[in-house]
Amino acid sequence: MNNFSFQNPTRLIFGDGMIASLSKEIPAGKKIMVTFGGGSVKKNGVYDQVIKALEGRIVTEFWGIEANPTIETLRKAIALGKEKQIDFLLAVGGGSVLDGTKLISSGLLYDGDAWDLVKKGYYPESVPMGTVLTLPATGSEMNSGAVISRIETHEKYPFYSNYPVFSILDPKVTFTLPDFQIACGIADTFVHVMEQYMTSPGQSRLMDRWAESILASLIEIAPKIKENKTNYDLMADFMLCATMALNGFISMGVNNDWATHMIGHELTALHGLTHGATLVIVLPGTLRVLATKKQDKLLQYGERIWGITSGTTEERVALAIKKTEDFFRSLGLHTRLSEENIGDATIDEITRRFTERNVAFGEDRDVTAQVAREILISCK
Amino acid sequence: MNNFSFQNPTRLIFGDGMIASLSKEIPAGKKIMVTFGGGSVKKNGVYDQVIKALEGRIVTEFWGIEANPTIETLRKAIALGKEKQIDFLLAVGGGSVLDGTKLISSGLLYDGDAWDLVKKGYYPESVPMGTVLTLPATGSEMNSGAVISRIETHEKYPFYSNYPVFSILDPKVTFTLPDFQIACGIADTFVHVMEQYMTSPGQSRLMDRWAESILASLIEIAPKIKENKTNYDLMADFMLCATMALNGFISMGVNNDWATHMIGHELTALHGLTHGATLVIVLPGTLRVLATKKQDKLLQYGERIWGITSGTTEERVALAIKKTEDFFRSLGLHTRLSEENIGDATIDEITRRFTERNVAFGEDRDVTAQVAREILISCK
Numbered sequence: 231m232n233n234f235s236f237q238n239p240t241r242l243i244f245g246d247g248m249i250a251s252l253s254k255e256i257p258a259g260k261k262i263m264v265t266f267g268g269g270s271v272k273k274n275g276v277y278d279q280v281i282k283a284l285e286g287r288i289v290t291e292f293w294g295i296e297a298n299p300t301i302e303t304l305r306k307a308i309a310l311g312k313e314k315q316i317d318f319l320l321a322v323g324g325g326s327v328l329d330g331t332k333l334i335s336s337g338l339l340y341d342g343d344a345w346d347l348v349k350k351g352y353y354p355e356s357v358p359m360g361t362v363l364t365l366p367a368t369g370s371e372m373n374s375g376a377v378i379s380r381i382e383t384h385e386k387y388p389f390y391s392n393y394p395v396f397s398i399l400d401p402k403v404t405f406t407l408p409d410f411q412i413a414c415g416i417a418d419t420f421v422h423v424m425e426q427y428m429t430s431p432g433q434s435r436l437m438d439r440w441a442e443s444i445l446a447s448l449i450e451i452a453p454k455i456k457e458n459k460t461n462y463d464l465m466a467d468f469m470l471c472a473t474m475a476l477n478g479f480i481s482m483g484v485n486n487d488w489a490t491h492m493i494g495h496e497l498t499a500l501h502g503l504t505h506g507a508t509l510v511i512v513l514p515g516t517l518r519v520l521a522t523k524k525q526d527k528l529l530q531y532g533e534r535i536w537g538i539t540s541g542t543t544e545e546r547v548a549l550a551i552k553k554t555e556d557f558f559r560s561l562g563l564h565t566r567l568s569e570e571n572i573g574d575a576t577i578d579e580i581t582r583r584f585t586e587r588n589v590a591f592g593e594d595r596d597v598t599a600q601v602a603r604e605i606l607i608s609c610k
Numbered sequence: 611m612n613n614f615s616f617q618n619p620t621r622l623i624f625g626d627g628m629i630a631s632l633s634k635e636i637p638a639g640k641k642i643m644v645t646f647g648g649g650s651v652k653k654n655g656v657y658d659q660v661i662k663a664l665e666g667r668i669v670t671e672f673w674g675i676e677a678n679p680t681i682e683t684l685r686k687a688i689a690l691g692k693e694k695q696i697d698f699l700l701a702v703g704g705g706s707v708l709d710g711t712k713l714i715s716s717g718l719l720y721d722g723d724a725w726d727l728v729k730k731g732y733y734p735e736s737v738p739m740g741t742v743l744t745l746p747a748t749g750s751e752m753n754s755g756a757v758i759s760r761i762e763t764h765e766k767y768p769f770y771s772n773y774p775v776f777s778i779l780d781p782k783v784t785f786t787l788p789d790f791q792i793a794c795g796i797a798d799t800f801v802h803v804m805e806q807y808m809t810s811p812g813q814s815r816l817m818d819r820w821a822e823s824i825l826a827s828l829i830e831i832a833p834k835i836k837e838n839k840t841n842y843d844l845m846a847d848f849m850l851c852a853t854m855a856l857n858g859f860i861s862m863g864v865n866n867d868w869a870t871h872m873i874g875h876e877l878t879a880l881h882g883l884t885h886g887a888t889l890v891i892v893l894p895g896t897l898r899v900l901a902t903k904k905q906d907k908l909l910q911y912g913e914r915i916w917g918i919t920s921g922t923t924e925e926r927v928a929l930a931i932k933k934t935e936d937f938f939r940s941l942g943l944h945t946r947l948s949e950e951n952i953g954d955a956t957i958d959e960i961t962r963r964f965t966e967r968n969v970a971f972g973e974d975r976d977v978t979a980q981v982a983r984e985i986l987i988s989c990k
Contacts, residue, residue: 231624231625231781231842231843231846231847231850232625233624233625233626233627233628234622234624234625235621235622235623235624236621236622236624237619237620237621237622238618239617239619240617241615241616241617242614242615242616242617242862243615244611244613244614244615244616244862244863245611245612245613245614245863246613247613248613401611432843434846434847434850435827435830435831435847436823436824436827436847436850436851436854437850439819439822439823439826439827440820440823442819442823443816443819443820443822443823444816446819447815447816447819450815451815462611463611463812466611466814466863467611467814467815467816470611470814470816470817470862470863471816474816479859482622482624482850483624483625483846483850
């Protein structure tokens with residue numbers, strides 16, 4: 231096991247009706263800015279619950295943080311927040327609203343342009359923030375990370391700041407989510423786990439099993455959720471899986487990979503694809519290209535997750551990868567670039583960008599621009 | 611899934627050589643009291659590592675926190691700490707030293723006798739404390755609980771205060787532990803999981819699987835550790851399992867039981883038995899007496915942990931319980947009261963105490979004094 235230091239201070243407040251407890255989580259006297267995406271929270275009742283919980287508090291609303299939040303929008307929120315002397319942020323929405331609000335929380339305490347912070351990748355100062363999550367997927371509610379895009383240059387980079395002080399998760403708010411968003415959320419959660427699990431074997435028995443536990447739970451609930459997305463316990467399981475997949479709990483003392491994510495981000499930056507939708511295309515490609523390197527862990531994964539116990543090593547590895555792609559397809563998602571009308575021009579452009587940035591992704595920093603190209607070609 | 615609120619702020623610092631990082635975790639200028647048990651930390655080099663890391667700091671040492679820490683000893687530490695105006699505590703030892711130091715940390719900020727705090731069961735004020743753990747077992751390094759004994763009355767009660775600010779876990783410090791302590795630590799960890807898992811089924815797929823992950827890991831490593839207790843990765847797995855078994859990570863949104871612990875505490879209070887050694891006696895009895903009530907979860911446990919897939923329901927349940935007791939015996943531990951020369955007089959006395967306290971333990975508060983008596987009789 232690798233040496234590690236772990237701390238996750240976020241208070242997770244989980245369950246039916248918990249949004250009502252919001253006000254007591256925010257210290258008295260705070261000037262609160264509540265951040266939102268589009269209008270879905272007005273349709274599903276979350277907006278009303280939040281406003282009711284904040285009755286009597288000093289509240290500014292900021293609307294319009296888009297999917298794959300952009301610096302262009304966030305600059306406006308930061309300007310408004312500075313003007314109103316905001317000292318507490320409450321993000322109400324999915325991962326994009328939460329991610330965007332993390333940059334706002336740092337931007338409020340930074341004098342220059344917030345894009346500087348994104349380029350730095352990390353900024354330790356931030357106004358405290360809480361969240362009310364409406365879409366289980368990114369894990370942003372219980373980690374310190376965000377991913378921020380820039381429209382004018384089609385760039386998209388990770389940014390790290392502080393953890394939310396609290397996050398409120400009420401599974402009932404997911405009942406009205408569109409099927410596609412649920413599918414992408416399940417896919418995103420699955421791939422988050424794979425990024426922390428599909429590395430060298432034998433690093434930690436417990437971390438392996440905890441990762442496999444999330445994968446097995448997702449595979450079990452996905453078809454049931456397709457049948458009934460208003461089953462409280464199913465959506466509670468999904469919501470808890472999504473948070474636990476990216477809060478550090480399955481990552482103690484083990485290598486991380488993240489090559490699939492870094493390649494997927496480029497597909498979003500260039501084509502506006504939903505994050506989860508990019509991951510289900512790229513991950514099978516990553517596994518196919520790195521099948522030999524990751525063979526031992528793929529065998530373990532195949533056996534424990536898919537029950538694959540017979541065949542040659544190559545057959546078992548290939549079947550484990552196929553089962554993974556099949557699972558993504560069973561969610562109703564595309565798993566090939568051609569299905570998104572993405573062709574060689576995009577592969578060339580991503581190769582060019584990665585070459586220019588001299589990237590080296592993956593657990594052993596050996597996924598170079600050329601390896602990423604092979605992965606993308608394998609996803610055609 | 612039940613509604614829940616979860617937060618665990620402890621920083622976990624894990625790995626070979628990490629004790630050296632101690633000093634930078636304690637704010638400058640603090641008047642530190644370091645608490646110890648007996649002299650084993652002088653033999654295994656931990657004391658030297660700690661003192662070296664604290665070079666140049668203001669340090670008071672307090673020695674002699676015993677297994678099952680007593681209020682009688684802790685009062686002396688509190689008096690010394692008040693005299694020296696201690697404002698940071700560092701517990702170096704196993705769960706008993708950590709538990710005792712939690713009471714000291716609250717006692718330093720309380721004017722009366724610290725036994726008042728134990729009787730209250732909770733006190734929110736405390737001097738900040740860190741820990742260097744030497745024995746994986748109790749999970750005290752990453753939770754807010756402690757168990758404190760009183761010699762003069764043979765009493766033993768749980769007490770809750772604050773989480774350690776940080777805990778340093780170096781698996782190498784476990785290499786010199788006596789076999790019996792390792793066995794009790796594995797047993798304690800196993801039973802901690804069972805207290806949070808062996809309840810109504812179907813509450814959370816993920817929490818069930820995370821609990822089963824710890825059980826499966828313990829069953830896998832226990833015989834290997836018996837062969838070689840200086841294998842770093844094995845002891846790292848064990849240490850991580852012990853911490854994760856009682857830090858709230860497997861307890862989100864699910865019922866807890868703890869009847870076995872409450873009965874076990876009485877055996878320690880009356881006979882001085884090591885905590886883990888009491889649990890392996892009581893747990894099989896609890897399961898035997900509550901086999902019908904806990905039948906569905908016992909079937910799941912039997913299948914997933916012990917591979918029991920055939921036989922009648924009664925046979926499968928009985929076999930799952932037998933496998934559990936066999937596992938404890940494979941650790942070299944006694945699983946029957948008679949093996950500890952404990953007879954009817956003790957069962958009568960515990961029944962008397964529980965009747966007087968009008969106890970109602972277990973997930974549904976239906977383990978009364980009479981049910982506890984049945985459990986103890988089943989453990990003869």
